[in-house]
Amino acid sequence: MFYRRISEDLQVALTLPQHAEALFDLTDRNRTYLKAWLPWLDATKSASDTKRFIESNLESFAKGTALNEVLLYQGSIAGVLGFNEIDTFNGIGQVGYWLGEAYTRRGLMTVAVADLIQLGFQDLRLQRVEIRCATENWRSRAIPERLGFQHEGTLRNVERVGQRLHSHAVYGLLRSEFQAKD
Numbered sequence: 519m520f521y522r523r524i525s526e527d528l529q530v531a532l533t534l535p536q537h538a539e540a541l542f543d544l545t546d547r548n549r550t551y552l553k554a555w556l557p558w559l560d561a562t563k564s565a566s567d568t569k570r571f572i573e574s575n576l577e578s579f580a581k582g583t584a585l586n587e588v589l590l591y592q593g594s595i596a597g598v599l600g601f602n603e604i605d606t607f608n609g610i611g612q613v614g615y616w617l618g619e620a621y622t623r624r625g626l627m628t629v630a631v632a633d634l635i636q637l638g639f640q641d642l643r644l645q646r647v648e649i650r651c652a653t654e655n656w657r658s659r660a661i662p663e664r665l666g667f668q669h670e671g672t673l674r675n676v677e678r679v680g681q682r683l684h685s686h687a688v689y690g691l692l693r694s695e696f697q698a699k700d
Protein backbone atom coordinates (compact mmCIF):
# COMPACT_ATOMS: atom_id res chain seq x y z
CA MET A 519 0.00 0.00 0.00
CA PHE A 520 1.14 3.56 -0.81
CA TYR A 521 2.12 5.07 2.52
CA ARG A 522 4.58 7.80 3.52
CA ARG A 523 5.78 8.56 7.02
CA ILE A 524 6.28 12.28 7.59
CA SER A 525 6.92 12.09 11.34
CA GLU A 526 6.12 9.83 14.28
CA ASP A 527 2.57 11.28 14.46
CA LEU A 528 1.94 12.10 10.82
CA GLN A 529 1.59 9.86 7.78
CA VAL A 530 -0.07 10.08 4.38
CA ALA A 531 -1.67 7.16 2.56
CA LEU A 532 -3.26 6.73 -0.85
CA THR A 533 -7.01 7.26 -0.32
CA LEU A 534 -8.76 3.90 -0.64
CA PRO A 535 -12.45 2.85 -0.57
CA GLN A 536 -11.74 1.44 2.92
CA HIS A 537 -11.31 5.06 4.12
CA ALA A 538 -14.80 6.10 2.97
CA GLU A 539 -16.63 5.77 6.33
CA ALA A 540 -14.00 7.63 8.38
CA LEU A 541 -13.51 10.27 5.71
CA PHE A 542 -17.23 10.90 5.38
CA ASP A 543 -17.49 11.13 9.16
CA LEU A 544 -14.77 13.81 9.24
CA THR A 545 -16.44 15.65 6.35
CA ASP A 546 -19.84 15.52 8.04
CA ARG A 547 -18.51 16.84 11.37
CA ASN A 548 -16.78 19.74 9.57
CA ARG A 549 -19.52 20.67 7.09
CA THR A 550 -20.05 24.20 8.37
CA TYR A 551 -16.32 24.87 8.68
CA LEU A 552 -15.49 23.62 5.17
CA LYS A 553 -18.49 25.07 3.37
CA ALA A 554 -17.05 28.57 3.22
CA TRP A 555 -14.34 27.47 0.77
CA LEU A 556 -15.24 24.08 -0.74
CA PRO A 557 -18.04 23.71 -3.31
CA TRP A 558 -18.80 19.97 -2.99
CA LEU A 559 -20.21 19.68 0.57
CA ASP A 560 -23.89 19.70 -0.42
CA ALA A 561 -23.28 16.89 -2.92
CA THR A 562 -21.63 14.74 -0.22
CA LYS A 563 -24.55 13.35 1.76
CA SER A 564 -23.39 9.86 2.72
CA ALA A 565 -20.38 7.55 2.93
CA SER A 566 -21.37 6.13 -0.49
CA ASP A 567 -20.85 9.58 -2.02
CA THR A 568 -17.38 9.68 -0.46
CA LYS A 569 -16.70 6.14 -1.70
CA ARG A 570 -17.69 7.11 -5.26
CA PHE A 571 -15.35 10.11 -5.07
CA ILE A 572 -12.51 7.83 -3.89
CA GLU A 573 -13.16 5.27 -6.63
CA SER A 574 -13.20 7.93 -9.31
CA ASN A 575 -9.93 9.32 -7.92
CA LEU A 576 -8.35 5.88 -8.01
CA GLU A 577 -9.30 5.54 -11.69
CA SER A 578 -7.53 8.84 -12.34
CA PHE A 579 -4.56 7.66 -10.23
CA ALA A 580 -4.32 4.54 -12.43
CA LYS A 581 -4.12 6.81 -15.50
CA GLY A 582 -1.53 9.03 -13.78
CA THR A 583 -3.83 12.05 -13.82
CA ALA A 584 -4.54 12.50 -10.07
CA LEU A 585 -3.24 11.43 -6.67
CA ASN A 586 -5.39 11.75 -3.56
CA GLU A 587 -4.01 11.13 -0.06
CA VAL A 588 -5.52 10.94 3.40
CA LEU A 589 -3.55 12.67 6.12
CA LEU A 590 -3.29 10.47 9.21
CA TYR A 591 -2.53 12.19 12.51
CA GLN A 592 -1.93 9.82 15.43
CA GLY A 593 -3.70 7.13 13.42
CA SER A 594 -6.89 9.12 12.66
CA ILE A 595 -7.85 10.77 9.38
CA ALA A 596 -7.27 14.50 9.88
CA GLY A 597 -7.80 15.70 6.32
CA VAL A 598 -7.10 15.20 2.65
CA LEU A 599 -4.57 16.49 0.17
CA GLY A 600 -3.29 15.62 -3.23
CA PHE A 601 -2.88 16.47 -6.86
CA ASN A 602 -6.50 16.97 -7.92
CA GLU A 603 -5.28 17.04 -11.50
CA ILE A 604 -2.03 16.01 -13.12
CA ASP A 605 -1.41 17.31 -16.62
CA THR A 606 0.97 14.59 -17.80
CA PHE A 607 1.79 16.25 -21.14
CA ASN A 608 2.93 19.50 -19.54
CA GLY A 609 4.13 17.98 -16.25
CA ILE A 610 1.88 20.10 -14.02
CA GLY A 611 0.25 19.08 -10.71
CA GLN A 612 -2.70 21.04 -9.21
CA VAL A 613 -2.70 20.76 -5.42
CA GLY A 614 -5.82 20.69 -3.23
CA TYR A 615 -6.23 20.19 0.54
CA TRP A 616 -8.50 20.49 3.57
CA LEU A 617 -8.32 19.66 7.28
CA GLY A 618 -10.84 18.91 9.98
CA GLU A 619 -10.99 22.06 12.10
CA ALA A 620 -9.66 20.27 15.21
CA TYR A 621 -6.43 19.53 13.33
CA THR A 622 -5.71 23.06 12.12
CA ARG A 623 -3.10 25.57 13.37
CA ARG A 624 -0.39 22.95 14.07
CA GLY A 625 1.48 23.07 10.77
CA LEU A 626 0.25 19.60 9.72
CA MET A 627 -0.90 20.63 6.23
CA THR A 628 2.18 22.69 5.47
CA VAL A 629 4.49 19.72 6.11
CA ALA A 630 2.18 17.32 4.26
CA VAL A 631 2.06 19.62 1.20
CA ALA A 632 5.87 19.92 1.34
CA ASP A 633 6.04 16.10 1.20
CA LEU A 634 3.54 16.02 -1.71
CA ILE A 635 5.62 18.54 -3.65
CA GLN A 636 8.74 16.42 -3.16
CA LEU A 637 6.84 13.37 -4.40
CA GLY A 638 5.57 15.38 -7.37
CA PHE A 639 8.97 16.63 -8.51
CA GLN A 640 10.99 13.50 -7.67
CA ASP A 641 8.67 10.56 -8.35
CA LEU A 642 6.08 11.98 -10.77
CA ARG A 643 8.70 14.05 -12.66
CA LEU A 644 6.52 17.18 -12.62
CA GLN A 645 8.09 20.43 -13.76
CA ARG A 646 5.50 22.73 -12.13
CA VAL A 647 3.28 22.51 -9.06
CA GLU A 648 0.35 24.90 -8.83
CA ILE A 649 -1.91 25.89 -5.93
CA ARG A 650 -4.99 28.04 -6.44
CA CYS A 651 -6.66 29.59 -3.37
CA ALA A 652 -9.64 31.91 -3.03
CA THR A 653 -8.09 35.35 -2.64
CA GLU A 654 -9.72 35.83 0.79
CA ASN A 655 -8.72 32.37 2.07
CA TRP A 656 -5.69 33.62 3.95
CA ARG A 657 -5.00 30.37 5.82
CA SER A 658 -4.90 28.46 2.56
CA ARG A 659 -2.73 31.11 0.88
CA ALA A 660 -0.27 30.95 3.79
CA ILE A 661 0.64 27.36 2.78
CA PRO A 662 2.18 28.09 -0.68
CA GLU A 663 3.63 31.29 0.74
CA ARG A 664 5.42 29.35 3.53
CA LEU A 665 6.68 26.83 0.97
CA GLY A 666 8.32 29.35 -1.35
CA PHE A 667 5.78 29.42 -4.19
CA GLN A 668 5.55 32.53 -6.36
CA HIS A 669 2.24 34.40 -6.38
CA GLU A 670 1.77 34.63 -10.14
CA GLY A 671 -1.50 36.49 -10.39
CA THR A 672 -5.25 36.45 -9.82
CA LEU A 673 -8.03 34.78 -11.80
CA ARG A 674 -11.15 36.86 -11.25
CA ASN A 675 -14.55 35.29 -10.40
CA VAL A 676 -13.60 31.72 -11.31
CA GLU A 677 -15.34 29.60 -8.66
CA ARG A 678 -18.86 29.63 -7.23
CA VAL A 679 -19.07 28.41 -3.62
CA GLY A 680 -22.62 28.65 -2.29
CA GLN A 681 -23.88 32.15 -3.12
CA ARG A 682 -20.40 33.63 -3.53
CA LEU A 683 -18.10 33.93 -6.51
CA HIS A 684 -14.45 33.64 -5.56
CA SER A 685 -11.39 34.92 -7.36
CA HIS A 686 -8.30 32.71 -7.18
CA ALA A 687 -4.76 33.64 -6.25
CA VAL A 688 -2.50 31.44 -8.40
CA TYR A 689 0.74 30.17 -6.87
CA GLY A 690 3.40 28.27 -8.81
CA LEU A 691 6.61 26.45 -7.94
CA LEU A 692 8.93 25.16 -10.67
CA ARG A 693 11.20 22.14 -10.42
CA SER A 694 14.28 24.40 -10.79
CA GLU A 695 13.10 26.55 -7.86
CA PHE A 696 12.41 23.45 -5.73
CA GLN A 697 15.91 22.11 -6.47
CA ALA A 698 17.43 25.51 -5.72
CA LYS A 699 15.87 25.40 -2.21
CA ASP A 700 17.72 22.16 -1.24
Ligand SMILES: CC(C)(COP(=O)(O)OP(=O)(O)OC[C@H]1O[C@@H](n2cnc3c(N)ncnc32)[C@H](O)[C@@H]1OP(=O)(O)O)[C@@H](O)C(=O)NCCC(=O)NCCS
Nearest residue numbers: 552555615616617622623624625626627628650651657658
Ligand atom coordinates in the same frame (compact mmCIF):
# COMPACT_ATOMS: atom_id res chain seq x y z
C1 LIG B 1 -6.44 25.52 4.33
C2 LIG B 1 -6.22 24.78 5.65
C3 LIG B 1 -5.84 23.33 5.39
C4 LIG B 1 -5.05 25.48 6.39
O1 LIG B 1 -5.01 24.96 7.71
P1 LIG B 1 -3.87 25.46 8.72
O2 LIG B 1 -4.07 24.79 10.00
O3 LIG B 1 -3.81 26.96 8.69
O4 LIG B 1 -2.53 24.94 8.01
P2 LIG B 1 -1.34 24.14 8.67
O5 LIG B 1 -1.77 22.78 9.09
O6 LIG B 1 -0.22 24.22 7.70
O7 LIG B 1 -1.01 24.96 9.99
C5 LIG B 1 -0.51 26.29 9.92
C6 LIG B 1 -0.72 26.89 11.27
O8 LIG B 1 0.02 26.14 12.24
C7 LIG B 1 1.06 26.97 12.77
N1 LIG B 1 2.24 26.11 12.86
C8 LIG B 1 2.64 25.49 14.00
N2 LIG B 1 3.73 24.75 13.73
C9 LIG B 1 4.02 24.90 12.42
C10 LIG B 1 5.02 24.37 11.58
N3 LIG B 1 5.96 23.55 12.02
N4 LIG B 1 5.02 24.70 10.25
C11 LIG B 1 4.08 25.55 9.78
N5 LIG B 1 3.10 26.08 10.55
C12 LIG B 1 3.07 25.76 11.86
C13 LIG B 1 1.20 28.14 11.82
O9 LIG B 1 1.68 29.29 12.48
C14 LIG B 1 -0.24 28.31 11.39
O10 LIG B 1 -1.02 28.88 12.41
P3 LIG B 1 -1.52 30.40 12.34
O11 LIG B 1 -2.45 30.49 11.15
O12 LIG B 1 -2.19 30.57 13.64
O13 LIG B 1 -0.27 31.21 12.17
C15 LIG B 1 -7.49 24.86 6.55
O14 LIG B 1 -7.71 26.20 6.89
C16 LIG B 1 -8.74 24.30 5.85
O15 LIG B 1 -8.91 23.09 5.75
N6 LIG B 1 -9.64 25.20 5.42
C17 LIG B 1 -10.91 24.80 4.80
C18 LIG B 1 -10.72 24.15 3.45
C19 LIG B 1 -9.87 24.99 2.53
O16 LIG B 1 -9.91 26.21 2.56
N7 LIG B 1 -9.10 24.31 1.66
C20 LIG B 1 -8.21 24.97 0.71
C21 LIG B 1 -8.94 25.32 -0.52
S1 LIG B 1 -7.79 26.13 -1.66
